[in-house]
Amino acid sequence: MxxxxxxxxxxxxxxxxxxxxxxxxxxxxxxxxxxxxxxxxxxxxxxxxxxxxxxxxxxxxxxxxxxxxxxxxxxxxxxxxxxxxxxxxxxxxxxxxxxxxxxxxxxxxxxxFVYFEPDSTELIKQDPKVRRRFLDMEVAKIYPHMIKTFQDYQKALMSRNAFLKSYDKKDIIDVYDVELSKLGYQIAKKREETIKKLSEATKQVWYEVFEDKSTIDLVYRPSIESSSQEEYYNQLKKQFEKDLNFGFTTKGVHRDDFDVLINQKSAKEYASEGQIKLACIAIYLASAKLFxxxxxxxxxxxxxxxxxxxxxxxxxxxxxxxxxxxxxxxxxxxxxxxxxxxxxxxxx
Structure with a gap:
């Protein structure tokens, strides 16, 4: 382009x-x-x-x-x-x-496209929702059909949460659980694929552009660990009583995150301000290598x-x-x- x-x-x-x-x-x-x-x-x-x-x-x-x-x-x-x-x-x-x-x-x-602004250097330190938004944009650029999947998941999530707030019949929630599991599993797999590609590209920028000898890795942190849609569904079901008490869905891809590791330690917890800034810039520049x-x-x-x-x-x-x-x-x-x-x- x-x-x-x-x-x-x-x-x-x-x-x-x-x-x-x-x-x-x-x-x-x-x-x-x-x-x-x-x-x-x-x-x-x-x-x-x-x-x-x-x-x-x-x-x-x-x-x-x-x-x-x-x-x-x-x-x-x-x-x-x-x-x-x-x-x-x-x-x-x-x-x-x-x-x-x-x-x-x-x-x-x-x-x-890749867009970088000064606030982008806060990617690692900000709330998980900021990292999810960034990752989902990368997923959408690689797999444009996933935009509708993201939208459908949000609709299903809102419906399930509304049901939890006005709990009536227990059997009805299974309709939402099936839909949420199907969409959530699809999103989790695409996020995982994307973060692996982005991690490899980030390493290239880290070593070649910033000439940093330390290691850097991006690791996906799903709130529901699953290797199949059925397993995702079963994990969601286990949360029902807790979700009912809180009145919202406590686990799912809407709660996922990814971690940035420098020398195998969480950058958010252990890296210096300078390393965090360079890591954020490296991640944004690396996203250009995905296309x-x-x-x-x-x-x-x-x-x-x-x-x-x-x-x-x-x-x-x-x-x-x-x-x-x-x-x-x-x-x-x-x-x-x-x-x-x-x-x-x-x-x-």
Whole structure:
């Protein structure tokens, strides 16, 4: 995937802007509050159909009634024209080559991307739900059909929880248990497959980019250990009395997590702040290796690294299309040896 250009109208602080990008590294320079992150958010919206941090209507420029985005994306020698429109009446329209997109999975299936922001370095320290959200996005990018499985699981979970709160007939809950077991087992298996791939890719980045000699591993931690749908069902059944007392489903893939181990010890518990930050960056960069061709959207990643590691990150980025933002002055980056002739500079 190569993002060739994007036109932005009334999106955040961008009234009317047109940006062109090249294959390889694109370095977006600008002072704080100049719109660097907003540019990445606009790109993200085009390839994902939503923002990574705000409701659609809140993306509209304060002085406007709508926003519009137009992106040109090349993939497998074919050009996709992506059009996005949202107004203050919450009307939303996304089109690819003038054909309406009905499901966001259509975008995720076509366009592969990695998005990194400074908050991403908190991945290891944050709540399990943050890691689940990250992992499920990786699963969805590899297996787009799983998006519906995630949605169906949430519906089944809500139905089971509602039943637990208004318990009436014990035999009825088996309907929910069967459905939850089927969907939960599917999700657990795909998460496990994905975390294994991501763990291997993270090791490559850890050793090659950060030149760290310690070991790093990603390990899936399911709340229900099972080797079959039947076993998952039986484990869920064992929780019934506890679930009834609490009024919600206490175990299942909605409670799963994954652990990051450095030298076989939990990074969250034993690693230094510096190691945790590098591990988080390594995980995000490694996710690009799971796909044949993805675009890297890296917001202010330089601020987390010293000059040598910055150079190594840029070396990895040369294998992809990367759009990297920085608040540093151009002269400072040149003196650090970070700006080469093959880097496309975009000044805000």
């Amino acid at each position: 190569i993002l060739k250009s994007i036109y932005i109208e009334n999106f955040r602080n961008h009234k009317q802007r047109f940006f062109e990008f090249k294959d390889g590294i694109n370095l977006v320079l600008g002072k704080n509050a100049s719109g660097k992150t907003n540019l990445l958010e606009a790109i993200y919206f085009c390839i994902c159909g939503k923002s990574f941090k705000a409701r659609d209507v809140n993306l509209i420029n304060f002085e406007s009634d709508y926003f519009k985005l137009e992106a040109s994306i090349f993939q497998n020698d074919f050009e996709y024209k992506v059009f996005c429109y949202v107004d203050r009446l919450s009307q939303k329209r996304i089109m690819i080559n003038e054909k309406k997109v009905n499901k966001l999975s259509e975008l995720i299936e076509k366009f592969k 044949e061709r993805s675009v890297l959207l890296l917001d202010d990643i330089f601020s987390e690294l010293d000059d040598e590691k910055r150079k190594n990150v840029l070396g990895l980025c040369r294998d992809y299309q990367a759009i990297i933002t920085s608040a540093e002055e151009k002269e400072s980056l040149i003196s650090a040896g970070l700006i080469k002739d093959d880097i496309n500079l975009v000044q805000l």
